[in-house]
Amino acid sequence: MSQLPEVAANPYGAELAAAKKAVALAARLCQRVQRGILQSDVQSKADRTPVTVADYGSQVLISLVLKKELPSQSFSMVAEEDSKDLRKDDAQEILEHITSLVNETIVNDGSYNMSLSKEDVLAAIDGGNSEGGPSGRHWILDPIDGTKGFIRGDQYAIALGLLDEGRVVLGVLGCPNLPLKSTNMHNGSSSGDQVGSFFFATIGCGARVEALEGSEPQKISMCSIKNPADASFFESFEASHSKRDLTSSIAEKLGVQAPAVRMDSQAKYGALARGDGAIYLRIPHKGYIETVWDNAAGSIVVTEAGGMVKDASGNDLDFSKGRYLDRDRGIIATNKYLMPMVLKAVQEAIKEEQ
Numbered sequence: 245m246s247q248l249p250e251v252a253a254n255p256y257g258a259e260l261a262a263a264k265k266a267v268a269l270a271a272r273l274c275q276r277v278q279r280g281i282l283q284s285d286v287q288s289k290a291d292r293t294p295v296t297v298a299d300y301g302s303q304v305l306i307s308l309v310l311k312k313e314l315p316s317q318s319f320s321m322v323a324e325e326d327s328k329d330l331r332k333d334d335a336q337e338i339l340e341h342i343t344s345l346v347n348e349t350i351v352n353d354g355s356y357n358m359s360l361s362k363e364d365v366l367a368a369i370d371g372g373n374s375e376g377g378p379s380g381r382h383w384i385l386d387p388i389d390g391t392k393g394f395i396r397g398d399q400y401a402i403a404l405g406l407l408d409e410g411r412v413v414l415g416v417l418g419c420p421n422l423p424l425k426s427t428n429m430h431n432g433s434s435s436g437d438q439v440g441s442f443f444f445a446t447i448g449c450g451a452r453v454e455a456l457e458g459s460e461p462q463k464i465s466m467c468s469i470k471n472p473a474d475a476s477f478f479e480s481f482e483a484s485h486s487k488r489d490l491t492s493s494i495a496e497k498l499g500v501q502a503p504a505v506r507m508d509s510q511a512k513y514g515a516l517a518r519g520d521g522a523i524y525l526r527i528p529h530k531g532y533i534e535t536v537w538d539n540a541a542g543s544i545v546v547t548e549a550g551g552m553v554k555d556a557s558g559n560d561l562d563f564s565k566g567r568y569l570d571r572d573r574g575i576i577a578t579n580k581y582l583m584p585m586v587l588k589a590v591q592e593a594i595k596e597e598q
């Protein structure tokens with residue numbers, strides 16, 4: 245992958261290169277699994293959400309690559325998956341499958357000469373059990389965001405962020421099923437029908453996209469729409485993840501004409517950051533507690549593309565509180581022109597709902 249001069253001069257340049265390498269390798273494992281996914285590859289977690297061999301495999305590869313590429317740095321990672329279910333007696337076949345997937349991906353890539361045992365795999369997964377917090381550096385990983393989309397054959401993202409002294413300073417989003425070409429041509433790029441978008445951003449250095457398979461990175465920016473009537477908005481694909489009566493009443497208040505664009509995962513943040521749409525409304529049902537890994541990488545890609553990411557009260561997101569995001573109700577991402585109007589509509593809609 246090519247390095248831009250500004251990336252070389254970037255204070256987080258080494259971390260960015262390692263993060264990109266890690267996400268690209270994990271994406272290869274995920275693509276292979278998605279092509280031939282079987283029911284036996286999917287398990288249900290204690291919270292009744294799905295997890296697949298690829299979620300675990302992706303987490304193993306990313307933890308491994310980050311440690312290999314940044315050997316002198318202390319390692320802390322806040323990641324979604326843990327090894328508890330894989331340590332049960334009836335999970336040994338799945339654990340073997342994950343171990344062989346990881347080892348085959350490493351062999352095919354050719355960068356590392358190593359072979360992992362089942363114990364190594366479990367230990368690498370548990371490398372993601374950090375509590376994060378306001379001091380030091382912590383990687384934040386969602387090994388597959390949008391697992392339901394992944395199983396359906398739709399959008400998903402491998403989302404890796406870096407927290408430094410409580411701030412998100414780096415984000416990488418691998419979106420294997422997201423076309424590289426911006427659907428509304430806002431950025432003027434034309435890359436044919438290539439599929440697989442790789443977004444990355446570091447603090448103060450802007451946001452970029454390149455082909456997941458590798459291409460010249462292009463700087464991206466949010467759309468500059470000022471009239472909400474011209475805006476389109478993204479929301480979750482899964483109805484159970486989004487309060488659709490509220491999002492449609494917000495859209496109505498804003499005079500949004502276009503129907504909601506429903507997409508799985510943080511691919512929404514990437515698509516928004518390059519101007520495919522103008523607003524992302526993430527308004528979960530009451531009582532849902534938002535996690536840091538569902539938003540860290542996506543939010544810096546948007547802010548570095550010139551956008552804003554706020555909670556429903558208009559506060560910035562605080563990623564320094566541990567594994568969960570301390571935020572008021574929903575998350576709103578849009579450009580600086582639309583944010584005041586969108587926040588007003590969100591607050592009115594929430595008030596009317598009570």
Ligand SMILES: Nc1ncnc2c1ncn2[C@@H]1O[C@H](COP(=O)(O)OS(=O)(=O)O)[C@@H](OP(=O)(O)O)[C@H]1O
Pocket residue numbers: 293324386388389390391392393479480481482484485486507508509510528529532535538
């Ligand atoms: N009930 C509920 N409400 C809101 N959000 C939830 C809920 N359940 C899960 N999740 C989290 O949503 C992550 C998927 O992102 P999205 O909701 O944006 O995408 S989609 O639902 O797949 O369309 C998804 O991430 P993954 O588990 O990594 O797939 C979840 O962390």
Ligand SMILES: [Mg+2]
Pocket residue numbers: 386388389390537538
């Ligand atoms: Mg997620």
Ligand SMILES: [Mg+2]
Pocket residue numbers: 299324386387388389390391
């Ligand atoms: Mg996930």
Ligand SMILES: [Mg+2]
Pocket residue numbers: 293294324391
């Ligand atoms: Mg999950």
